């Protein structure tokens with residue numbers, strides 16, 4: 001068993017990623033990239049003028065989703081992500097840009113390769129399920 005497989009079997013993804021400070025760094029990089037990179041223009045356009053509230057909420061959500069503190073559900077209850085995203089138009093382009101932006105952020109903030117690949121797959125499943133537009 002290699003080190004990464006062993007890590008996957010004994011600790012939570014939250015611990016594996018390096019705890020709260022790493023989740024914060026990942027979330028910050030994600031929204032900074034969304035703001036900066038032309039490749040994520042449509043994704044950025046689906047958001048309002050400021051990203052502060054989204055940044056804060058995604059950080060809280062990810063902590064719990066990765067197996068760490070339940071900041072998001074403590075404050076807002078069940079995430080109901082599909083329902084909460086209904087006001088935003090989400091098609092293939094937005095889904096793919098979200099996942100690509102998150103994957104780039106994971107790469108740039110040093111998420112271990114094995115964990116990054118697993119999370120990417122999970123994010124893709126969730127983002128695809130949130131599509132509310134055909135194309």
Ligand code: HEM
Pocket residue numbers: 043046047048050051053054057058061076081084085088089090094095098122123124126127130
């Ligand atoms: C796996 C994929 C995704 C996850 C885990 C995720 C997660 C979240 C979370 C936790 C929130 C905060 C919800 C709340 O309590 O209000 C949020 C808000 C939002 N998400 Fe997503 N999201 C995903 C994909 C997407 C996609 C594909 C879009 C494309 C349009 C999108 C657009 C937004 C917008 C516009 C907001 C509102 C931001 C604000 O409060 O200003 N999300 N998302």
